[in-house]
Structure formats: structure tokens, C-alpha cells
Amino acid sequence: MFRRILLFAFAISCAIFVLPSLLAQTSRPTQTPLSKQASSSVGACSALEPCPEVASGMIQSALGASPLEENLRYLTDTIGGRVTGTPAAHRAALWAVEAFRHAGVSDVHTEEFTVPVSWSEGHTQIEVLSPEPFPVRLVSIGWSPPTPESGITADIVDVGAGDDAGFAKAGLTVKGAIVLIHSNLLESWDDLMNEYKVGGGIVIRAANSGAVAILWMSTRPNLLLYRHNDSVQGELERMPQAVVAREDAERMARFIASGQRIRVHLDMPNRVGGPVESQNVMAEIRGRENPDEFVLLGAHLDSWELGTGALDNGCNVAMVIDAARVIHASGLVPRRSIRFALFTGEEQGMLGSWAYAKAHRAELDRMIAAIVFDSGIGAVTGFSLSRKDILPAVRDALQPVQSLGVKEFTLDSDIDTDNFDFLLEGVPTLVASQEPANYMLNYHASSDTLDKVDITVLKRHVAIAAITAYALADRQARIGPRQSRAEIEHLMKETGLDENMKAEEMWPLWEKGYRGRQP
Helix, strand or coil, X not given: CCCCCCCCCCCXXXXXXXXXXXXXXXXXXXXXXXXXXXXXXXXXXXXXXXXXXXXXXXXXXXXXXXXXXXXXXXXXXXXXXXXXXCHHHHHHHHHHHHHHHHCCCCEEEEEEEEECCEEECCCCEEEEEECCCCXXXXXXXXXXXXXXXXXXXXXXXXXXXXXXXXXXXXXXXXXXXXXXXXXXXXXCHHHHHHHHHHHHHHHHHHHHCCCCEEEEECCCCCCCCECCCCCCCXXXXXXXXXXXXXXXXXXXXXXXXXXXCCEEEEECCCEEECCEEEEEEEEEECCCCEEEEEEEEEXXXXXXXXXXXXHXXXXXXXXXXXXXXXXXXXXXXXXXXXXEEEXXXXXXXXXXXXXXXXXXXXXXXXXXXXXXXXXXXXXXXXXXXXCCCCHHHHHHHCHHHHHHCXXXXXXXXXXXXXXXXXXXXXCXXXXXXXXXXXXXXXXXXXXXXXXXXXXXXXXXXXXXXXXXXXXXXXXXXXXXXXXXXXXXXXXHHHHCHHHHHHHCCCHHHHHCCCCCCCC
16 A cells, blocks of 8 residues: 655657557567676675665666656556456556566566455445435445445444444444444544554444444545555455545534434445456566575555556556666666566555465565555655664665665554565565655545656656665675564564554464464
């Protein structure tokens, strides 16, 4: 899910590949071997003592003319929203394979994994039967089960914030009713984290109290709708749930507060199917000395489909592809390999990165770090590391990007994006810390479209990502070892990650060995 000079004249590359006909090509360009001279020149350029010319060249390449904007336009405008397991998501994976190849990376492939349940929204609607009709705008949350074929006719019961006190106050009126959950406006990263942290508990209270459905008040103003889900393994939610436009939800709440009974008919005929295949897209630049050791640079390719997934996370998909182009075009080969990953299933519980971590568990002792971008277009101020032991080495390695504003390194740990399963496996992770910018208002919403992306800033992020991945891969020593399970559990307690996992119902997956380093 979710973190963050000069502009050269933008010119679309002559190697543009977004024309649909190119998706049908069967012949692939081969990567020109790098000269021995280029390889040997890198040998003296260690990230322990960074060569300014290496960073300078990559910055110039990132900020100059590139296919970055046209790639993002094609992904968002032409392919559009990319819900995991849908034809659009599959089309995006095929496109991404071609994108990496046109960036000069010849070692590209997809890796399949299974999503337990396929899902798409039907025609969600609600009719107010009493006290008098008025329009209510709403959308189903992701992976919500459908209502019964005839819909649900029930009273709306206001349970406030959905905490224990709210349900206690409503008492027995909740049984057989649709509960309305209030929310605060989403304004900060803490607000967003709390939204996910409390969601699972609210669903459990609603189910235990006998509610038949949940209506969540939108955290955005101006009738803006968005889509979330609370399930953590791609499973269906416990009961039908929808997000209601904030103004409509407040109108219902005012009727109830005045003592009037609100009765509605809710029809949410979501389409639910069996297991479905999804794909991660992987590309690799092989290292010159230790090619079996690798740094991973990743973002998630899937998105919700009310908008076109530009901020979350199309801009970072295009950024990862362009970072691969910048590194390849430099002619420099790092000591270790760099793998570029576009994961799917992130919105349903980081399913793609979880599948990758499981499938490649035998290689994780040789994994140097996972670098993940997942927070739109806000300025990158540094990285969240979780681990104290890697802080000195990361600071040292990333000196070349200090001039781009990358100076802050935090030790917080959250369950919010595709670094999660690598952290649980003991691999060092770096999650880009970004300013909120316009992310909160448009997060998962119908307004998440290409016009929200500042291409000038995104090019700067390309430079940061390319240099960060190269510096960690070329560094003479690793930034830190893979942690043991005991060390990971200590880290969880130290950062509060264990409590977050319990709140979001992920702790049993760790305890039983389904996720993370094996007992």
C-alpha cells in the first residue's frame, strides 16, 4: 500500500513501445554485452567511497528525456485500474515485461501465484425506505461478499466509531441491522495506519453483535468514494461492507440522532469466483562479482479500479522500470545483481511479495536488501529501515543521494507494503519515506488519476531509486546480515510490529509459520 533540479525538456523516446501492436511481437531485442573496460572501471567505484561521477551520470539520465511519462500514461489511461486477478491486471503484467525489455533489460519474466478468491463489484445500490427517500452514494469494499440475491432490507444503526463503547450503547438494536461506522477525515500517515489498524476489530464486533452488513463513512469530503479491504490473505470478508459518501453518511446519522428510524434496502451483487492466477513481473541486471547475491527494487503493479491507480502505485511502477533503464544505460555493472520486482496482490494483503518470499526462500540468505516505493509523488525524505544495526551502513552507502533530499532514516515498522514479508524473513528492508503531498485525498479513490502525478518529481525519484539500488548492490560489504527468527521477534517487540500484526489479525500467520522465517 503506502510512502515519497533541474527539469530537462521532455521528449518521447524513439523506442516507445506502448502501441498495442508491440504486445504481439514474438522477437525480443538482446542486451548488448557491456565492455570489459566498463566493468573494470566500476571496480574502483565502491559505494563505501562513492564516486560522484556515477551518481551524477545517473541523475542526469533520470532527469533527462525518457519514456517515463508515456509509460505511466499508457499504464493508467490505456490499461486503467488493475485489480488483482482480473484481465486488466494480466494485461498490465504483459505490458510491464515489454517495458523492462525496452528499458534495455533482457532478463525479464513473470512468476505466477494463486489468489484464493477472484472478485469484482456488481451494481451496488441502496434505497432509503424511511423516513423518506434520499440519494446515498456508495461502493462495495474490496473482497466483500455479495448480499443475498434479494438484497438486505434492514434498519441502519449508528455505532459511532465502532469501538466497544459504540456497540455497547447500541445494544441489542445491532442484531439484524446494518451498522454505520463514523470516521475522521484522512489527513496524515498516522490517520491512514489507524484506519487499517482498527478495521478488523470493528468487523469482529459487528459480526459478534449480529449485524448483517457494515457501512463505512468515507474519510474523504465532497462525495469522494474509494475502495479498501480488511482481509489479509486474499480471502472474502466476513460480511457485506460498503463505503458511503461522507455527506450521505452524515445525513443518515443526523436522522438517527433526531430519533427517526432509517430503514434501507441494500443490494450489492458482487461477483465472486474460485482461485485465480496472478503474476509478479521480475527483471534482473546480473552482478559482475557475486551475481547470486542481489538487491531487490520493487513496487506493486495492481491497483483498485475506481480511478486508474496513478498515485497508488502506477507512478512507482513506471519509476522502477525507468530506474532499470538508468542503471542499464550507465554501462556500469554492480558487484551484485539488482532485481526489479512489480508485485501484484498488494492490495489484498501483499500476496505477490509473500508468494515471492516463499518461492525464493532458499535464496534469502543471499538477499542484500528489499527497497520498496509505495506512496505516490510526495518528496522522498529518506527511508524507513526498522533495524538499528543497518543504519550506519545505509547512511554511508546513500551519501550520493543526500543532495536529492534523502537524509532521514527511521526505525518504524508497519504492515503496509511489499517489504513486509522480507522483513519477516529477516532481510534488511528500505521503504521510501515520503511527504504526504496529494496522496491522502486521492488514496484508493476515483480521483487517483494521471493528472495527480508531478512528472518532474517522479524523475527525481527515478534518480533516488536507481542510485540507492546500485549503491547497495555495489557496496563491498553487506549492509547487514539476515536475521534469525529470534532476532526478528525481538525487532517486532522493539518496534511494536507485533501489536500491529495482532490488531490486523496477521499474528497467527507468523506464529504458525505461514508467513516469515520458519521456526
